[in-house]
Amino acid sequence: MSVQSLEIRRSSASVWGSPSGMRSVPTVAKYIDTSTCIGCKACEVACQEWNDLPPLSTRQVGTYQTMPTLDAGFWNLIRFDEREVEGGLMWLMRKDQCMHCAEPGCLEACPAPGAIVQYANGIVDVNQDNCIGCGYCETGCPFDVPKFHAKTGKMAKCTLCVDRSSVGLEPACVKACPTGCLHFGSKEDMVALGSLRVDQLKKGGFTTAALYDPQGVGGTSVVTVLAHADHPEWYGLPRDPHVPLGVKFWKKWLRPIGFLAIAAAVVGAFGHHLYHGNKGYIDPGPVDPGETKG
């Protein structure tokens, strides 16, 4: 859904970008601390409730996970994984959702004007009225987030509760979290909170702890504390996410080159005709039978 009161920073398939920048809007972010998550799934339920998404049946994957992946009707998934680390068993949980990238691959790939927007506060949102259901965003996303609704054929994903945050409320998942592992605020504050927690973890023996805020996509508006940040894949996170090369090359190079090549062909053909005239000129002969050529 698009929120009218929020200034738009970027809009999909827009030729000249967007007129954002009139106001100073701080970038917001959600803080997720995987080390204090207990896997209660209150956030999953709160997300379904607030966004009025009908309940889906659990699909067993052999762990406590509700679904194998995110879904157009299920925007918040706690992923479970078990790992043996230095002789002990680690039970890893991570809240999977849209990361709200500063440089969103979905928005980059989207061909429908205004279907995916990035508000000035950093939230990446889908405007389903404009979505044509082509699936390019799914190719553009390095986190496998965009999913298509079977009934509407349109993409749907986490909005960072833009309808709540734009009126000063925290997202529904943050409100419901019982352990305080979720926080919402300015990106600056959330990163500061993350560094504090990372320091604590490091002192507690988790020497590889770090805040996951991947710079390959310009940073994200969902920052995640990982106790084992040297293995982000244990949490189902890519090591170095970026907008896929194919998508970048297509939009930045192939499209303008193609555009110019076709234009050059038209200009070339026209120029050829101006210079060479007809190929295989056939003298029409005298127009009137009585007229003689001279």
Add this chain to the structure above:
Amino acid sequence: MSKVVRQIGFDEGAFVAREKENVVVGNEIIRHRLSSRVIHWSVGVSFFACLITGLPVWTPVFGWMATLVGGLSVCRIVHAWFGLAFALAALVMSVHWWSEMEMTKEERGWVGPKLLEYLRDAANHDKIGKYNGGQKVYFYTSGLGALGLLVSGIVMWYPTSFPQWIRELSILLHNVSFILFAVSLVFHIYLAAVAEPGTLNSMTRGTVSKAWARIHHPKWYREVTGQK
């Protein structure tokens, strides 16, 4: 054929061109019989249907084209079906003209310098049969382009059924095939409809004048008229 009453103004050329080609009728030669022309235009029309529904998805610069068919979401649906029709028509055309498009050793030069020589009016036409090397090159590039568009188009039709790298590769292949196809098409249309008067008629009514045949395809002219 004998059942038709030949009144004054009866178009003998068009009549014969329904079933035969490479035959002389009066001052004209039948170049493309009806079936050849129908196949050609089914490729042409389906391609342009794809073009006006594909360009607005390619770049918002052509967004205005989407309004011709009722919006971008209509484009997303019909483009795939038009594409299927185009691929089918291109397949039929490839089979239809395959035997006439075999390239001799000499004609392979058309891939490079000879094409430019031709455009500069500096080429010797004497040995050119029904189709010149450039036309044969166009036959193969457009066929390859259509194949690339079809294969990548199927992936892009149902992107969620394919792994990431295939989807990325398909988008690139669809772009490259389209650009190749479009650039050659510009020259195809220019040469046929503008630069060589009398050529367009061979694909509409099916006939060309003897003078046209002698200038552009002398070897074919000699074969058809029985001259040496």
